[in-house]
Amino acid sequence: MRSLANLLQPYDIEDFLDCNWTNKAVAIPGAGKKDFTRLFSWQKLNYLLNFHQLKYPDIRLAVAGKVLEESANDNLSKFCQSGATLIINRVHKLIPEVAEFAAELKADLGYSNQVNAYCSWPEKQGFATHYDTHEVFILQTDGIKQWYVFEDTIKYPLPDQKSSTFPPPETAAYLSCILHPGDVLYIPRGHWHYAVASEEPSLHLTLGIHCKTGIDFLEWLAGELRQQPEWRKSLPLRINNADSLNANVNHLITELHRYTNSKNLGEEYSNYLDSLGKPVAKYSFPYQAGFNIFPCGIHTKFRIPKFQRVRISDLPDGCGCKIVVGEKEVSLRGVTAKFADNLFSTDFFTGEDAMDWLPDYDWEIDVMPLLSRLVVDGIIFVS
Numbered sequence: 001m002r003s004l005a006n007l008l009q010p011y012d013i014e015d016f017l018d019c020n021w022t023n024k025a026v027a028i029p030g031a032g033k034k035d036f037t038r039l040f041s042w043q044k045l046n047y048l049l050n051f052h053q054l055k056y057p058d059i060r061l062a063v064a065g066k067v068l069e070e071s072a073n074d075n076l077s078k079f080c081q082s083g084a085t086l087i088i089n090r091v092h093k094l095i096p097e098v099a100e101f102a103a104e105l106k107a108d109l110g111y112s113n114q115v116n117a118y119c120s121w122p123e124k125q126g127f128a129t130h131y132d133t134h135e136v137f138i139l140q141t142d143g144i145k146q147w148y149v150f151e152d153t154i155k156y157p158l159p160d161q162k163s164s165t166f167p168p169p170e171t172a173a174y175l176s177c178i179l180h181p182g183d184v185l186y187i188p189r190g191h192w193h194y195a196v197a198s199e200e201p202s203l204h205l206t207l208g209i210h211c212k213t214g215i216d217f218l219e220w221l222a223g224e225l226r227q228q229p230e231w232r233k234s235l236p237l238r239i240n241n242a243d244s245l246n247a248n249v250n251h252l253i254t255e256l257h258r259y260t261n262s263k264n265l266g267e268e269y270s271n272y273l274d275s276l277g278k279p280v281a282k283y284s285f286p287y288q289a290g291f292n293i294f295p296c297g298i299h300t301k302f303r304i305p306k307f308q309r310v311r312i313s314d315l316p317d318g319c320g321c322k323i324v325v326g327e328k329e330v331s332l333r334g335v336t337a338k339f340a341d342n343l344f345s346t347d348f349f350t351g352e353d354a355m356d357w358l359p360d361y362d363w364e365i366d367v368m369p370l371l372s373r374l375v376v377d378g379i380i381f382v383s
Contacts, residue, residue, distance in 0.1 A: 003104040007137065007184060009033070022135065022156070022188050025149040025175045030182025036141040037181075039098050040091065040117055040205050048094055049076075058089040065128030085126025086119040091205070098205070103280035103307035105207070110273065110309070114208045120145065120197040129194045130163040135209040138185040143202035145195050148173040152190035158215060168192050179204070217269055224268075230255060271311065277326030279305045279378070287382040293372050295382070298351040298363055302371065303383040304344055312340040323379060330377050332370065348383060 005013045011028045020026045048054065056070035063084040072079055080086055088094075092102040092115040102113050120126055120143075131152065138147070150169045154161060169192055178198065179185055187193050189211075225231040231252070236244040282305075287293050294300045311324040320333035321340050332340070335358065342357045343349065354367050361367050374380045 001108045003101075003108045007105075007139075016186070020186055020188070025185065025187045025191055025193075027147070027175065027177035027179065028184040028186070030180070030184070032182065034182040034184075036139045036205065039101055039139070040095065040141050040203065042142065042203060044095055045088075045117065045119060045203065048088060048091070052094060054088065060087050061085065062087060062126040064125065080119070080121065083121045083124035085121070085124070087126075088117045089114070091115050091117045099280050100307065102207070105209075106277070107307040107309055109209060110270075111212060112210045112276070114210070116206045116208070118202075118204050118206060120195070120202040120204075122197050122199055122201065125194060125196045127194060129168040129192050131157065131190050131192045132163075132187070132208065133157050133159045133161065133189060135189050135211060136187040137207040137209070138179065138187070139205040139207065140179040140181055140183045140185075141203045141205060142181055143200045143204075144198040145179050145202040145204065146198055147175075147177050147179060147185055147195045148193060149175040149185075149187055150192040152188070152192070154190055156213070157190045158213065163192070212273065220269055220272060221265070225256075225259070271324075274309045274311065274324070275327050277309060279308055279326060281305065282378055284375075284378070284381040287375050288378060290372070290376055293375050293382060294351065294368065298355065301348055301350050301383040302375070302380045303348050304346070304380060305378075306347070310344050312337050312344070325379055328377065328379060330374070330379055332373075334366075335370070343380070 001013060008016050008028055010031060010033070011026070016026070056073055057067075059073060060070075061068040061072050061076070061079050061084040063079070063082075068079065068084065072084070076086070092098045092113075098115050102115050106113055118126070129148075129150070150173050151171060153166060153169050157163075177185065236248050238245055305325075308325050313322050313324075314320075314337050315322055315331060315333070320331060320335055321337040322329065322331045323340050323344075339357050342353075346353075351363070351367065351371065354371060355361070355363060358367060371380070375382060
C-alpha cells in the first residue's frame with residue numbers, strides 16, 4: 001500500500017489503519033514535504049473551465065448549504081464572485097496526473113474511487129453539515145480551510161442512506177482543524193462534517209474510496225444464484241397455511257449452505273471485483289490497430305500499463321496460460337505462466353527480453369505474433 005503510505009506520511013500507515021480507518025477522523029500536516037499542486041492547481045482548474053465542455057451536475061455551485069440549479073452555471077463567475085463554492089466532479093477522468101494518482105490507489109486498495117475538486121471563497125460555507133457514504137480524504141492544494149468533524153449518528157451508512165434524511169448530531173465537533181497546502185484530512189464514512197475557507201480562496205481535492213460492504217457481496221451472490229433455476233422457481237402459494245412456504249424456504253437455506261460450502265466465494269468475489277477494473281489509459285494507436293508494432297525490430301521496447309491487478313494461471317489442459325487484467329482476458333497457448341510472470345514483473349521489456357524468456361521459440365514465427373496479439377488486445381503497449 002505504498003500509495004496510501006505516501007499520502008499519509010509522516011503519519012504511520014499501521015497506526016492509521018489501527019486507529020482511524022472507518023473509525024475516527026485525523027488531520028495530517030504535510031510539514032512542508034507534500035505538494036498537491038502537481039495534481040491540481042488554479043491553472044488546471046482554469047484549463048478545465050476554458051477547454052472542457054463540463055455539464056451539470058459534474059460542474060455545479062453550492063452556497064449556504066444548498067446546491068444551486070443547473071441554470072446557475074450560466075453565470076459561473078457571478079456566483080463565484082458572490083461566494084458560491086464551485087465543484088467539479090470526477091477530475092480523475094479529466095487530468096492525467098489525477099488519473100494516475102487515483103489508479104494507483106485503486107490498484108493498491110482494491111476498491112474504486114473518485115476525485116472531485118472544490119473551489120471555495122473566504123469566509124463562505126458551501127455545504128451544510130453532512131456526511132458521506134464513502135471514506136473521504138481531503139487534499140488541500142491551495143489556500144487555508146477550517147474543518148469541523150462530528151461523530152456518526154448512523155454506523156456505516158449505505159449509498160441510499162443519505163445524510164439529508166437524518167438530523168445532524170447536537171454534540172460538539174470531536175475534531176476541529178485548519179488545513180494548509182499539503183495537509184490531508186481523513187473523514188470516515190458517516191461522520192458529519194462541514195468546512196469554511198479562511199482569509200483567502202481555497203482549492204482542495206476530495207478523494208472518495210468506495211469500499212464494498214456485506215450488502216454488496218450479498219447482491220453479487222444473488223446475481224450468481226439467478227443463473228440457477230432452483231432460485232428462479234416460484235415459491236408455493238399461501239392459500240391455507242404457511243407450512244409449504246416454510247418448508248420451501250428452509251430447503252433453499254439448505255441449498256444455500258451447500259452452494260456456499262462448495263465454492264471459494266471470497267476468491268470468486270475478489271476476482272469479480274478485479275474484472276470491474278478499467279486501465280488508466282487503454283488506447284495506443286497506431287500500434288493497437290495492428291500497424292508498425294515493431295518499429296525497432298527485436299529491439300522494440302514494450303511497456304506494461306501501470307496500476308492494474310493481474311491474475312495469471314495455467315490453462316486447464318496445461319498447454320498455456322491465462323492472463324486476466326481488469327476486464328480483459330487472454331489465453332496464450334504454448335507458453336507457461338512463468339513467461340507471463342516475467343512479462344508483468346517489470347515496467348518495460350524488449351523483444352530481446354521476450355526471446356530470453358522463450359529460448360526455444362523463433363522470433364518471427366512465434367514471438368512476434370504473440371507480442372502482436374498482446375498489443376492489439378491492449379494488454380501491453382509499444383513504448
